[in-house]
Amino acid sequence: MAGRFIRGLAAVAAAAIGYASLAGCGTADNDDNQSKKLFGYQVLGELRTTNAGTLEGATDMAEVLSGRLYPGVYVPGPSGQMIPNTDLVTTQVLPSDQRKVIYTLSDAAVFSDGTPVTCSDYLLTFTAGHYPGMFGSHMPLFDDTEALSCTPGAKEFTLTFKEKRGARWRGLFDAGTVLPAHAVAAKLDKSVEELDHDLQSGDFSLLKPIANVWRHGFSLSEFDPDLQVSFGPFKIAEVGERGEVTLVANEHYYGDAPQTSEMVVWPGSADSGELAADEALRIGDLRETSPAWHNVNAEGNRLSVDTQIGELTEALTFPEIGMWAIPENRQAFAKCVDPRAVAKASSGVAGLDVPVAPLHVLQHADPLAARLNDVAAPNLDVDIEAASALSGTEIRIGYPYPDARFAAMVESIRRTCEPAGITVTDVTEGGKTLADLPRAEYDEWGTETWTDGAADVILHATDPMREFPSANNRAQELGALRAQEGHLWKQLPSIPLAAQPRTFAVDGAVRNVVPYTGLAGIGWNMDRWQLNSETTPAEN
Numbered sequence: 460m461a462g463r464f465i466r467g468l469a470a471v472a473a474a475a476i477g478y479a480s481l482a483g484c485g486t487a488d489n490d491d492n493q494s495k496k497l498f499g500y501q502v503l504g505e506l507r508t509t510n511a512g513t514l515e516g517a518t519d520m521a522e523v524l525s526g527r528l529y530p531g532v533y534v535p536g537p538s539g540q541m542i543p544n545t546d547l548v549t550t551q552v553l554p555s556d557q558r559k560v561i562y563t564l565s566d567a568a569v570f571s572d573g574t575p576v577t578c579s580d581y582l583l584t585f586t587a588g589h590y591p592g593m594f595g596s597h598m599p600l601f602d603d604t605e606a607l608s609c610t611p612g613a614k615e616f617t618l619t620f621k622e623k624r625g626a627r628w629r630g631l632f633d634a635g636t637v638l639p640a641h642a643v644a645a646k647l648d649k650s651v652e653e654l655d656h657d658l659q660s661g662d663f664s665l666l667k668p669i670a671n672v673w674r675h676g677f678s679l680s681e682f683d684p685d686l687q688v689s690f691g692p693f694k695i696a697e698v699g700e701r702g703e704v705t706l707v708a709n710e711h712y713y714g715d716a717p718q719t720s721e722m723v724v725w726p727g728s729a730d731s732g733e734l735a736a737d738e739a740l741r742i743g744d745l746r747e748t749s750p751a752w753h754n755v756n757a758e759g760n761r762l763s764v765d766t767q768i769g770e771l772t773e774a775l776t777f778p779e780i781g782m783w784a785i786p787e788n789r790q791a792f793a794k795c796v797d798p799r800a801v802a803k804a805s806s807g808v809a810g811l812d813v814p815v816a817p818l819h820v821l822q823h824a825d826p827l828a829a830r831l832n833d834v835a836a837p838n839l840d841v842d843i844e845a846a847s848a849l850s851g852t853e854i855r856i857g858y859p860y861p862d863a864r865f866a867a868m869v870e871s872i873r874r875t876c877e878p879a880g881i882t883v884t885d886v887t888e889g890g891k892t893l894a895d896l897p898r899a900e901y902d903e904w905g906t907e908t909w910t911d912g913a914a915d916v917i918l919h920a921t922d923p924m925r926e927f928p929s930a931n932n933r934a935q936e937l938g939a940l941r942a943q944e945g946h947l948w949k950q951l952p953s954i955p956l957a958a959q960p961r962t963f964a965v966d967g968a969v970r971n972v973v974p975y976t977g978l979a980g981i982g983w984n985m986d987r988w989q990l991n992s993e994t995t996p997a998e999n
Contacts, residue, residue, distance in 0.1 A: 498722040501743040506702050506726040510677035511635025517597035518859050518892035518919050523980040524724050525635030528689040532632045537975040541629045546714040558625040564614040567713035570639055571694040578609035578616035579640040579651050586658045587673055593901045594670040600630050603928040611652045626931040642686045646672050667903035692717045692986035702726040718989035743964035744980050748809045762964045769961040769976030771920040772816040775954040778896035783915050789951035795846035795876035798839050802957035804871040808864035809960040816958045819947040820929040820940055823958050834944045843879045850880030857891025857914035886914050893917055920959045922978050
């Protein structure tokens with residue numbers, strides 16, 4: 460998260476149904492029935508956007524869909540490894556006190572409309588990361604960067620970092636964040652050369668129109684096929700009445716073609732039981748840990764359902780403006796939040812023991828985490844007297860979608876904060892994202908205005924390796940990691956609470972499914988999924 464606390468942290472460190480449109484022929488019921496005939500994959504989130512770099516996309520983990528539309532420079536592996544995406548790009552690091560990384564894009568890499576992938580696409584992402592208030596972006600690792608050199612049309616560019624920064628550079632240009640600059644330019648009636656000039660100008664009057672398209676143009680509720688062209692193995696064919704997204708193979712893809720040429724990605728709000736009964740659910744990243752529709756003892760179960768502890772951390776994220784941007788207020792509130800009780804509340808709904816995840820800078824299962832836990836431990840105990848400094852204060856908590864487990868976690872916080880005179884209110888309703896926090900926005904003249912926000916803090920899943928531009932998770936960097944963790948517990952941009960449990964439903968007839976609990980989810984390799992129709996009565 461870019462902002463004051465990041466700069467402080469740095470000081471311590473020294474994402475075929477033909478080409479039908481939404482207005483295509485047929486009724487909504489017919490479209491729905493057609494969707495159910497295709498290979499179905501259900502995700503946790505609401506499928507608001509394909510831009511994983513926005514505040515909304517980051518909260519919803521949009522890369523579960525957009526990771527195979529807009530692939531990252533590195534692909535997350537099922538064991539937490541970062542796999543170089545050499546089909547797309549190669550990298551060369553020039554080590555020095557001011558790190559530089561040279562990126563060379565494949566000549567074969569093109570978008571689904573045939574336009575080459577070039578440095579301009581990465582310049583767009585870089586600029587959005589540098590102006591989070593204007594673009595509504597959430598790509599914190601860009602705070603480590605200083606400049607990106609790009610000649611329009613070039614397949615090579617150089618990213619320069621601030622002095623002694625950039626340890627987590629592999630997390631930049633992550634899945635779902637590199638978007639088609641040429642399509643954005645076309646929406647603005649500009650050439651790519653003009654777009655690049657505007658991106659590099661630092662002129663708010665030139666950046667504001669670009670920011671509006673970047674942030675809002677990739678919304679799925681108003682799907683624009685001319686804008687949302689992809690350079691991954693899939694492209695979007697259409698978006699259905701229930702928010703489902705139909706994917707088809709991208710014939711311009713420069714890598715191996717998908718094993719399944721058509722599939723439907725369903726939002727988490729879709730009825731999983733109905734989809735399962737209709738054999739429209741092949742793979743699911745489910746909200747319910749023990750879905751009532753699944754009888755584990757039934758003969759001939761097509762789906763297996765398994766819940767496991769994931770690698771992400773569920774945390775409370777504060778805004779960067781207003782009373783909850785003040786570290787002393789954050790600290791006082793944290794004194795009535797009991798992460799152990801919150802983890803227990805999560806466990807009660809999830810049906811398995813969910814561990815406390817008290818670290819900002821490392822994933823809870825990282826081998827180095829045990830060597831940082833003592834830094835966080837003193838901050839986990841409830842101190843009602845200290846929290847009472849905020850007596851009479853209300854704090855509004857929201858989370859991405861209505862969910863019994865999240866509700867239980869917030870209720871736990873409400874109970875432990877009540878004795879301190881702090882009122883905790885669940886304001887989730889249909890769902891809240893980081894965009895609902897109070898925030899500073901900028902117009903084309905650079906004038907800053909503050910929004911009140913619909914929530915004071917957001918409870919959501921985060922990846923510590925993406926949230927903070929810290930030192931690398933290596934034993935040699937232990938001292939820096941400990942110092943950074945201590946600093947973050949003082950500034951408290953967020954309160955890390957507990958590990959995120961994930962529940963996966965997998966059809967036994969689908970091959971090449973490798974569960975993964977990171978941001979990309981089980982669909983990290985969905986272009987490799989293949990249905991063996993001989994082992995199931997379901998139709999493909």
